[in-house]
Amino acid sequence: MKTFKIEIQPLDLPLKRRFTISRGSRDEVNNVLIKVKCDGITGIGEAAPNHRYNESQQSAMEFLSEFGDYITGNPYDISILVQKMEEHLEGEYSAKAGLEMAVYDWIGKKLNIPLYKLLQAPDRIGPRTTYTFGIDQPEVMKEKVVEAGPYPLLKIKLGTDYDKDIINAIRELTDKPILVDANEGWTTVDQALGMIGFLNKQNVFVIEQPMPAECVKEMQELKLKSTIPLIADESITGKESLKDLSTQFHGINIKLMKTGAISTSLRIIHQARKIGMQVMVGCMIESAIADTASALVALWADYADVDGHLLLAENPVKGLEILPQGHIQLKDLPGLGFE
Numbered sequence: 001m002k003t004f005k006i007e008i009q010p011l012d013l014p015l016k017r018r019f020t021i022s023r024g025s026r027d028e029v030n031n032v033l034i035k036v037k038c039d040g041i042t043g044i045g046e047a048a049p050n051h052r053y054n055e056s057q058q059s060a061m062e063f064l065s066e067f068g069d070y071i072t073g074n075p076y077d078i079s080i081l082v083q084k085m086e087e088h089l090e091g092e093y094s095a096k097a098g099l100e101m102a103v104y105d106w107i108g109k110k111l112n113i114p115l116y117k118l119l120q121a122p123d124r125i126g127p128r129t130t131y132t133f134g135i136d137q138p139e140v141m142k143e144k145v146v147e148a149g150p151y152p153l154l155k156i157k158l159g160t161d162y163d164k165d166i167i168n169a170i171r172e173l174t175d176k177p178i179l180v181d182a183n184e185g186w187t188t189v190d191q192a193l194g195m196i197g198f199l200n201k202q203n204v205f206v207i208e209q210p211m212p213a214e215c216v217k218e219m220q221e222l223k224l225k226s227t228i229p230l231i232a233d234e235s236i237t238g239k240e241s242l243k244d245l246s247t248q249f250h251g252i253n254i255k256l257m258k259t260g261a262i263s264t265s266l267r268i269i270h271q272a273r274k275i276g277m278q279v280m281v282g283c284m285i286e287s288a289i290a291d292t293a294s295a296l297v298a299l300w301a302d303y304a305d306v307d308g309h310l311l312l313a314e315n316p317v318k319g320l321e322i323l324p325q326g327h328i329q330l331k332d333l334p335g336l337g338f339e
């Protein structure tokens, strides 16, 4: 039997600048740092709780302290941990993701192998990541275009009554391809189709979650009419039928903090591939710890949005790398590959 001591502490991360989406604004995110210790080796993980799913730093920390030490006869079988956490309590997926990531990091370090090799990723270099702009006045968006200098793909948050002004302001300065994320911000099919018609001439390659998750019928109609691929984000947490989702969306955005595990995310990706859905791997606003785990999963994806750590004033560790052309790369170091 092995006993993993679990240590947790608040990880409060100030942002470089205020971040706004259609649901609200933040100047800081309140995540949780997780360390697991066994055999003199420490694995590291991070939870980025999401209020939309009724999670907070406090609820994540409560879950982890109540879960207690992880005792197992086979530390290399991650499904034992995932099942134990699921039996302990429903929900709290960010805490579960943070703990699974820490144990996976430990496994890689213990076996002295990078996780991308252990999990047989196609490569340690993945898709290009987008660089995300929160909602702001068009003039501020222009400053962000300058800040985004080296990153070749932009992700723009929309869902305001001045969406076209935002895109027009950006297009005055750059023709970089854009991924739009409406965060459920468009409320009718007509409004969404109007925006898609406009965005169709703006070099927009994907639209994420145009309408609220509960608008199933509306999304089915929109998918039939959209000229730009539509990707589910708020509509997928990992429990839904992918077949049903494929009637509304061309693809899915997988996030560790929603699925609760690297292993679960990979399983969902393989299922999505089987029915021909596109795959994007996204992130929350999280440090390079969780973003490295997200980047690992993104090695199997078509699109990567793992730039949460770039929005922070500073990062607690160095992990994933972003190459000059914007591609993500995992380090050739044991575990997740932190320095």
Ligand SMILES: [Mg+2]
Pocket: 181, 183, 208, 209, 233, 234, 253
């Ligand atoms: Mg999104």
